[in-house]
Amino acid sequence: MQLSDRELWTLIHGMGLGALFLLAFGGGVAGLWSLRSKLLTEEGLAERTPRLLIGTTVMAVVSWLTVIVGTWVVYPWYRATPPEGLDLTVQGDALREFPRYWLLAGEKTEEWHKFGMEWKEHVAFLAPFLATAVAVGVLYYGAQLAHRGEIRRALLIFFTLAFAAAGVAGLFGALITKAAPVA
């Protein structure tokens, strides 16, 4: 049992960084939602705020790492160009090493690229922008967020949008990898 370099990097991108971001979302939402002065004592605020700060900062960093690894490490393997002479209209074994072209060669699979990958590769970049805004808001206000309802609600909206962007990217990443792995 062993992993190739490509499998390892795909694993780091999807199951490591990407999954960590998506899984941490629930904790972050709960933390932001409950960070209200009427729900918490001063001690409660002091106890929860550092955890929320660490959580949102880690999520922002992870979202950047996910898109960087995805774009500059994994994506070039996905869109690698087949050598001259290889039939690009038949989903043969030789074309399997070139996932983008393999998907485009089949009527039943071409939409995985045309819709799935085209959406995933672009919308994923919205996640780090939005997650960074959330982390900066939490970092800047800290426990004061409990007294700034409008900011806290805005952070929740941005956090949810970051999750939506990352969710689309993660879902299509998993499905496309299943249809045409880069390994």
Add this chain to the structure above:
Amino acid sequence: MQSPNTIQTKPNGPVAAVFLAAGIGSLVMGILVVLNEVSTEISSFLKFDANFGLGSGVGPLSGKAILAVLAFFASWLILGLLFRGREVKFGPILTIALVLVAGGFLLTFPPVFGIFAPA
């Protein structure tokens, strides 16, 4: 004990700045996706991996990503300086930021940017 309305908190300018910057970064990504479809010259320019040695085999996505990230950080810097130490009306700022983000989501959706691709 102070009521929430009387508690002094920091001015919201820096947070407003990063919210708007996230919206700008998102919209710039969407616009670049459309421009890449519209023009082969722009598509070639966006190949920052080949043109500027920023990666290998990434294609136009390298330019789209780098320019959108630059737009995010540059607008964050500029707006951060403009809003520093200021309390701004957060509702309108949030609305503008959400419209910009919605534009980013919309223009990165294949059936939408596909409209701009040559037949």
